Amino acid sequence: MSKDGLFFDPNQVKMVVESLSNEKDLAPELIFVAMERALASVLAKDFSEQARIQVNIDRDTGVYHCQRVWTLVEDASEELLDQPEQYLSVDQAQEKGLEGAVLGETVAESLTIEPGRIFAHQSGQMMIKFVREAERAKLAEQFKSRVGELMTGQVKRVTRDHIIIDLGDHIEASLPRKELLPREIFRVGDRARGYLYAVDPENKGPLLMLSRTHANFLVELFKLEVPEIQEGVLEIKSVARDPGVRAKIAVKTKDARVDAVGACVGMRGGRVQAISSELNGERVDIILWDESPAKMVISAMSPAEVLSIVVDEPAHAMDVVVLEANLSQAIGRGGQNVRLASQLVGWDLNVMSESQQREQSGGSDVNALCQQLDVDAALAEILIREGFSNIEHLAKADAQVLAGISEFDIDLATEILDRAQSAMIAEAIAVSTLSETAVPDESLMALPNMPKLMAHRLAASGIISAEDLAEMSVDEVRDIEGMTDHLAADLIMAARAPWFSEDED
Template identity: 40%
Template sequence: MAITSANQLELLQTAEAVAREKLIDPGLVVEAMEESLARAAKSRYGAEMDIRVDIDRKTGRATFTRVRTVVADEELENYQAEMTVAQAKDYLENPQVGDTYSEEVPPVELGRIAAQSAKQVILQRVREAERERQYEEFKDRAGTIVNATVKREEYGNLVVELPGAGEAVLRRNEKIGREAYRPNDRIRCYVKDVRREVRGPQIFLSRTDPQFMAELFKMEVPEIYEGIIEIKAVARDPGSRAKIAVISHDGSIDPVGACVGMRGSRVQAVVGELQGEKIDIIPWNEDMPTFLVNALQPAEVSKVVFDEDAERIEVVVPEEQLSLAIGRRGQNVRLASQLTGLDIDIMTEEEESKRRQAEFEQRTKLFVDALDLDEFFAQLLVSEGFTNLDEVAYVDLDELLVIDGVDDDTAAELQARARDHIEAQNKAALDKARELGAEDSLISFPGLTPQMVEALAKDDVKTLEDFATCADWELAGGWTNVDGQRVKDDGVLEPFDVSLEEAQEMVMTARVSLGWVDPDELLGEETAEDDAEEESEGA
């Protein structure tokens, strides 16, 4: 097949038709044709030749050109595509290394094999261009909702067709449990991820992602789309129940009412799309205990105790509200935990009362045994808020005098007994620590009490060097996420209420004292961090 004037224009017409069908730039198709013709020409003239083809974008005329590059004498390797400066003088004036010389060669006849090869090159380049267009179109659409048409089902996964983007996948675990689809069904999905892979862009969809529900509300509630109402958090048990927390940036607009809509029209539109999933719309509150009370609706909460360090929260509910607060199979408390990002412990008022009674009895016994008091007097101390011997020993004397029946002499005697007991405990702890092998470098380290040294020695931390190699979480404890679950890491000094920041400071002080860390460098790092924080706040 020779490229004659009769079929020159057909090249451009073919390129236009393919580009229109695949929604790509016609220029890319023409470039693919040029490459395929160049390959065919090389098979005719020789693979070592540098043959280039240029198709005129107006007339369709294909020009075949042989290109030779000027190289240094010692670099000449390919005599068909390169020539030396001396050889180039026959073709160029004042040739330099890097110059090129082009000469037109006759167009080639495309045999059956060459034509087939050219076709493959064109198809490959067109597929690559189509994939690149799909990726560029959809890479910025991650996090949005698209409408698709079901094509087929493969092992529980749905393969759907997106308008102008080819196929996408809705995996089995991303479908709402009881949903079933047939070919050609229309389906609305959330674009969860778009990846560029060798076989083309892979578009992964979801109907169970919490953000799918958030985007549906954005479509149904104009105030959310306009930014007047903000969705702060979403938690879902797909197909069953969900909770969504919203806040209004306009005091005159009720965020819950706006999301529910007139007679529930807005929320029902979302519920219908999610196959009847029940949705609790909850007002957001920056005060975490208040927000949690809202999140546990419809259960009524009597009391909330928030532990910020452990990111745990204890909730006390009436006995008759316990099952409602927990929900069927723990669903209500699980969704509330996802919504707040906290671990939630729920107990009844009776359970909380028993726990408080046990703590009261434990502290009373401590004061009876340690201070040699009668039970009534020890109970008075606990009732006034004293929880340990240190508080009695080192509190301001006036705080003891407010207790009925306590005068100056009694208060002084109480503090003397408490201090004597503490000193005896400290001596026993130090003796035990030394017996376990604790060295004076660790015992005399500032910030460590004798009881802490004993605990460290029992954990085989016996020298200042051992202490300096500890991680802060090994001392203070912490929480680790394992397979999506928060797991408690117990710290050696955690029973002594040592915070993560305090542990970090002690370890760093130990490293400085041992000469492992230059204090000037440490100061420089802290200054840089402070500057970065100030810049961030300023921004």
């Protein structure tokens, strides 16, 4: 290589930088860096891949200097043996005429570019590559704060895996086919809207990634159609989607004077219909947000009517009981309705009919009778079969009626009756004792199937009224003496009955 030759005229360098800076709307510094990287990359081809080449262009004059750089190490160092293209020993540096550096510092040998068409072509190609990288880096920086926004543009290209959308100002976005709604087709020239869910600088194509299946796409569409959401009067708290088919959203109002559901539906359903049309006919159910998960489930299971709910706090799950005739509607085609309701509320939901619930909870009644009467499970099951599911009913029964049970005789009937009455007396004494601690509210006492003793035990535990009990879960009252899961579920649902009547209103 000849010494101190120049390939570009300095003025030409400055002109290229200024021209590209204006054309690409990039800072001149980014163009200088791209030019330095391009020249260094082409020069490095004359050496090994590990060689370190540096090119520095003076920003004021346009004059550039090229050099090869090494790090100075001891003669027998491991780095020198492993990477001789990046390290030099003191003796090697002296042979090259590179003196004055100390161990650990770098030494440099000046290089000169040999002018030629091949070098010019290669440098130009590399510079185009690095300028594009700078453009993409700028675009990524520009849009990373806009992730979560809606983007609208015109379809520019349709490929097997992507829809390329022109957003204007020479900016393109990619809408992958997996992010399209079912049976959705776009053609070149169509207007398209999507949700910007990611900026991916590593993507070989456009780095802006759009989606039409993302849950937040639905949220942004509602923001666009419902001014009350933009103004902060309404808030979308939760979303669940089966893209292109059905969705559920829960909305909350911050102003009691504003009907949250009505505002989202719009006059004659205009607002929600506009959104449904954008989503290829996707049906959208809008429900009112509630802090109580149980109340939310009642609305989220719509159109199915919920009869009762049993909450299992530790498992973060609920058993939802509906009419036998409504079971398939509550579950939905392919489990769609219950799946969306579960996603919306954030709880696992197990939908069942009344008969299924009775089968599931029957064991709790058996255990309670076994404990209160000191009998085995087989005898307790017979009593429950005959309609005597608790000691209150049993204590009031006639011995002859009990003796009429096929498995009983008069002696066994009398013994069972005596035990039930003794248990009732013990209960009355316990009630009297507990009354000195706390007295249950009339609303608690009046709940259907509420044993008097259990009402006092609940009151002693701080659950005074029916409203207090309605806020409890089965797990929270399970440890109260005499309480079974079945009884707890029945009493809690009885206490929550006003919730359901409010929902119907």
